[in-house]
Amino acid sequence: xxxxPYLILITLLLTMPLTACxxxxxxxxxxPANTSRLDTIKQRGSLICGVNGxxxxxxxxxxxxxxxxxxxxxxxxxxxALFDDPEKVEYRKLSAQERFPAVQSGEVDVLNRxxxxxxxxxxxxxxxxxxxxxxxGQGIMVTTASGVTDMAGLAGKSICVLAGTxxxxxxxxxxxxxxxxxxxxxxFEDVDALYAAYQxxxxxxxxxxxxxxxxxxxxxxxxxxxxxxxxxxxxxPLGPAVKNNDSGWFDAVKWIxxxxxxxEEFGITKENLATFENSEDPNIRRFLGLDDKLGEGMGLxxxxxxxxxxxxGNYGEIYERxxxxxxxxxxxxxxxxxxxGLLYSPxxx
Numbered sequence: 001x002x003x004x005p006y007l008i009l010i011t012l013l014l015t016m017p018l019t020a021c022x023x024x025x026x027x028x029x030x031x032p033a034n035t036s037r038l039d040t041i042k043q044r045g046s047l048i049c050g051v052n053g054x055x056x057x058x059x060x061x062x063x064x065x066x067x068x069x070x071x072x073x074x075x076x077x078x079x080x081a082l083f084d085d086p087e088k089v090e091y092r093k094l095s096a097q098e099r100f101p102a103v104q105s106g107e108v109d110v111l112n113r114x115x116x117x118x119x120x121x122x123x124x125x126x127x128x129x130x131x132x133x134x135x136x137g138q139g140i141m142v143t144t145a146s147g148v149t150d151m152a153g154l155a156g157k158s159i160c161v162l163a164g165t166x167x168x169x170x171x172x173x174x175x176x177x178x179x180x181x182x183x184x185x186x187x188f189e190d191v192d193a194l195y196a197a198y199q200x201x202x203x204x205x206x207x208x209x210x211x212x213x214x215x216x217x218x219x220x221x222x223x224x225x226x227x228x229x230x231x232x233x234x235x236x237p238l239g240p241a242v243k244n245n246d247s248g249w250f251d252a253v254k255w256i257x258x259x260x261x262x263x264e265e266f267g268i269t270k271e272n273l274a275t276f277e278n279s280e281d282p283n284i285r286r287f288l289g290l291d292d293k294l295g296e297g298m299g300l301x302x303x304x305x306x307x308x309x310x311x312x313g314n315y316g317e318i319y320e321r322x323x324x325x326x327x328x329x330x331x332x333x334x335x336x337x338x339x340x341g342l343l344y345s346p347x348x349x
C-alpha cells in the first residue's frame with residue numbers, strides 16, 4: 001500500500017493546473033470547447049486585431065498612437081459589423097515571428113498583418129485565411145548609387161531581408177534560379193530595424209512586398225536616391241487570418257471581408273448609403289439586411305454590411321484613402337473583377 005506522504009504527493013500532482021511553457025507580456029484568451037471565438041468577442045465587447053504597425057498605407061501607428069491603413073480599416077470593418085462601432089478595436093503590434101503564435105494562443109482574435117496566404121501556413125501552421133484583400137508580389141529596392149539595375153547585379157551585394165517571412169525563402173529561390181550564389185542576405189526581425197539598416201548603407205538592397213517598398217520609400221529622407229527594380233519574385237496574396245477549426249468565427253470574418261468588395265461592386269459608398277434604403281433591387285436589399293436574414297445565419301446583425309459601409313466605406317474607398325492617394329500606387333490586380341482585376345465576391349443570397 002502507498003504510504004500517506006505518497007498519497008499527498010499524487011493528489012497535489014493531479015490537482016495542479018496545467019501550464020504552457022513560454023510567456024509574454026500579453027494575456028492569452030482561450031475559447032471554451034464547442035464555443036466560437038465570435039461568441040467570446042461579442043461578450044468581451046471589442047475586437048483584438050494583430051497588425052504590423054510599421055508599414056504606411058497598410059498598418060502604421062503615428063506618434064499619437066493612432067493606427068491607420070488598409071489592414072487597420074479591415075479590422076475597423078469587423079468591429080463595425082459586430083458592434084456598430086469601428087473604434088471598438090484593440091491593436092497588437094506583432095513581429096513576423098510573433099504573429100502566428102499570437103493567433104494560436106488566443107492573444108489576438110484576427111491577424112491582419114500583411115500576411116501571405118501559403119499552403120504551409122494554411123495547413124501545418126493551423127491558420128484559416130479569409131479572402132485576399134491585396135494581391136502583391138515581392139520586389140527589391142536598391143540605392144541608385146549601387147548601379148544595380150537587375151537581380152544579376154546583386155551578385156556580391158548585401159540584401160536586407162526580414163526573418164521569418166516568405167521573402168527570405170523567395171529571395172533564396174530566385175537567386176538560385178538565376179545562378180547567383182555569392183550574395184549576402186542580412187536578416188532582421190523588426191521592420192523598422194530592417195529599413196534603418198538599409199538607410200544606413202549596411203545593405204545595397206532590401207527586399208519585401210512591392211507595396212511595402214513603395215510605402216517605405218515614401219518616408220525615406222531622399223526617396224529619389226532609391227529605385228525599385230522591375231522584377232517580381234513571387235505571388236503574395238495578403239489578407240486576414242484566424243485560428244483553424246472555428247467555422248463560426250471564420251465565416252464571419254470571411255463574409256465581412258467580402259462585404260467590402262461587394263459594396264464597391266454595387267456602387268454603395270459612405271456618402272450614398274442612405275439612397276439605397278428604398279432600393280427595389282432584391283440583391284441590394286438582401287445585402288443591406290433590409291430583406292431576409294443573412295446575418296443571423298452566422299451570428300451577425302442582419303445589417304452588418306450596411307454598418308461596415310456606414311462607418312468604413314467600401315473596398316475602393318479604403319484603398320484610395322490609404323494607398324491610392326498617399327502612395328500613388330495603382331490598383332492593378334486589386335481592381336474589381338468587372339474592371340479586369342481579381343477582386344470578386346460570391347453572391348449574398
